[in-house]
Amino acid sequence: MFIHDLDCGWMDHPFLRNQFAVNHVEIIQKLQQYGIREVYIDASRGLDVPDDLDIHDGREGVEVEPDGIGQEITVLKTATLQEEMARARTLQKEATQIVHNIFTDIRLSGQIKVELVEPLVEQMIDSIFRNQDALLPLCRLKDHDDYTFQHSVSTCALMIALARGLDMPRDAIREVATGALLHDVGKAVIPDEILKKPGQLTEDEVVCMQSHVEQGVTLLQKTPGIGNIALDIVSQHHERIDGSGYPNKLKGDEIQLHSQMGGIVDVYDAITSDRPYHKGMPPTRALGKMLEWSQHHFKPELVRTFIKAIGIYPSGTLVRLISDRLAIVTEQNEEKSLLPVVRVIYNCKWQHYLEPEEIDLAKSRCQDHIVGHESFEDWGIDPSRWCCG
């Protein structure tokens, strides 16, 4: 038979395409293994239709790559997760404090102390290069009061991972990371009652909030040592390729590549973070949404590179296994993004917590695998208790 539609999201199956011929029992086994119970078939195509020469073998793509994502990025790790987690925890706290200090300095003197920024960016690049599975999930856990500062730090960490995924040289990574860290500095001059308002902003408040872009550009223009790339990221991170962004409604390639990168990491961090007025989206769902929006907002190939860089199930994601257990993704497996290392914590059938157990889903003897992502909120599980241990 010829499968017309797998009736599930592209991230929920391991096939290269959504449409292909089932011409081997191995494909049926894979469909069952991934929990796919129903498919749509095209009765006018398939091996029983003599004229149908243009059929793809589903086995071509099995366990190679999800549809449209392409080759996986090989990320070498020079530190174990445990080693890097201890350093990253201190770094994330220090980084949040430094961004807090930068905002305070701007409020008091209208100046950015660039000498605070450079060493911090270097340390963050080093941490991501040693083992990005430590700093990235740590950055997603945010305190309500420190949101703006922690969002800046997280956006910077995600930008470094994306830039690394694009094989950018270290000098360029330093520039884009600086832009990401400072992308919202203009918010330092926005009144707290608007910045922290727990609800819908009025029209006037939206105008004020959006002015953080121009305010940020003004601040950076008078700061010695800030390059044009960082300046572009600050001035264009809310522009969208269909012209629906602000402040200048730029379209397509009018928006610099590094500014589009800034837009992607900014939006991803914002929609996956808990805020007073909305709960953060599970990372895998957020990535799917961003791919959906990418035809209007971002360059699709850039979003795909971002997904490859942080994984389809980014570290810190809650997932459900075929064994009916819940697990936290702790570490990405190079070349097998559907089979990361996970920490099993909960039995869904018996509805109780388990003694945490690390499982490498890529190990050949491992019988378990991910059937989908889950929401911490739906299960009443506190991510800060189980992630980044």
Ligand SMILES: [Fe+2]
């Ligand atoms: Fe912004």
